[in-house]
Amino acid sequence: MLGFLRRYMRNPAAVIGLLLVLAVIGMAVSAPFVFPRDPLSLAGRPLQWPMDNPRFWLGTDNTGRDIAAQIFHGARVSLLIGLVATVIAIVIGIVIGAVSGFYGGWVDDVLMRVTEAFQTLPNFILLLVLVAVFGSDITFVTIAIGIVSWPPSARLTRAEFLSLRNREFVQACRVLGMRDAQIIFREILPNALPPVIVYASVIMAVAILLESALAFLNLSDPNVPSWGNLIGAGRGVLRVQWYVSAIPGVVILLTVLGVSLVGQGLNDALNPRLRGR
């Protein structure tokens, strides 16, 4: 574990990523203390440029809401959506991939057909359909993002299971008379997990981007202070007050960058021989 940490810390890109992620977590945690007021309430005169008014150091948007407050509270929304959607996607992916890879045969065929169906559909279009059917409540949006993101993790888990299921330790478990569920989740899964966990960072990055795109199209929950909502709101005043859209965009960029760098750093630290690739 210590060796792992040391390898991770020796990689400057991974450290930068970790700092970025920690900064976003810091923003999310401190939001209610730094900006105790409702970030969606009227704070001052609309469209004040950043630095113009010392009270609003990132300025105000076209409805007079404090942009800095929305950025801080938005960090909570984005992180929460990213985390929950990723957990949903990973859990579905692991269960389907594990069962499919462990049993093989017709079970594998059926499950892989379903996975293929999900992969054939453009995930953003499927997301639009889900939102059209179930509405844009923040809970549904998060679940929907999870539902459209699981296929790659299922394939990854399945591949790991295929290579692990006939190893000696699994055969030993069989001889011991363990039940399938026990073998799958207690014995094989821990060995199959590392690449899936690393892939989780990709899912999380994409989940944050998906939510912001949805919010930008006004199809996400308008009652939460999300970064995408703010970019969408700034669209109307893009020609002159471009900062309204620019600021949250930079924050999304840095967050997604941080998450991807951490994922890459984890990958490099777990597979030291592949470094430099």
Next chain:
Amino acid sequence: MQILLLALRRLAASLPTLLLILVGLFLLLQLAPGDTVDALIAQMGGGDPAMAEQLRTFYGLDAPVVVQLGRYLLRLVTLDLGFSAIYGKPVAEVILERLPVTLLLMASALSFAFAAGMALGVVAARRVNRWPDTLISTLGLVFYATPSFWFGMMGIVVFAVRLSWLPAGGFEEIGSGNAGLTRVLDIAWHLVLPVATLALTYLATYLRIMRASMLEVLTLDFVRTARAKGLGETAVVLRHVLRNALLPGVTLMGLQAGTMLGGSVVVESVFALPGLGRLAYESVVQRDVNTLLGIVFVSALLVIAINFIVDMLYAKLDPRIVSGR
């Protein structure tokens, strides 16, 4: 010929997938509140329950779900996608009007992303771990993390509003009466920003894949042989390494066809392009379920078609794939 057979077999294998998608979506949309008749009546400004019942019988909505599903699938076989209550014409017609714009956008973005990603990946791999590599890899990471719609908006601010070099949106100058080459140039000029926006994320992915696979192929024995027989570095890279390093990129192209179609929803909305993606967005907002289902069907077909082409391309690049079976 063998290539074609192989690709056709793959194509046939995608039919059950398509069926699964359609059945799944049909059942999913049964869960949606309200049906076509509700939408129609809302459009007419209300109506009595007796008429609603009559309309339901007329549209066959009173039948059991399974029967409706069967009818729906039968209609799809004849490419009848139903009628759009919002646009007042058959869905197939609405989609066909919008399809060329999206196809043009996707094809341009894909070619640009692939070519630029390949070139940058090769440069990065040739100078691995030196400053050109660091610069290119960092750029790739930043591009990957940028929300495409935001990049498009900033592009509008810089290139359309500040510099007025490029138009801020639209597919062509409306009412300019352009024809022939002027029209083509006009459309190309309008598509510069959207294509760059859509291509950005994919460029980053191709760049990373290309760099990794170049590095991998460069260590193989046949490269050493090529060098040993006295070939110059450029010849080694272009004739021997590149072709082999292209394979993962081509695979990715098929995998990403779907994502790109999704990305065009956002890009078309940013630049007000009258394409399929924008139609998808509009039909969600207007609850035009028939059109939405039609779009999903067409985009699934599109993804399957692109994968078919990619299979053919793949076999062309690596003959072992065909002979191996």
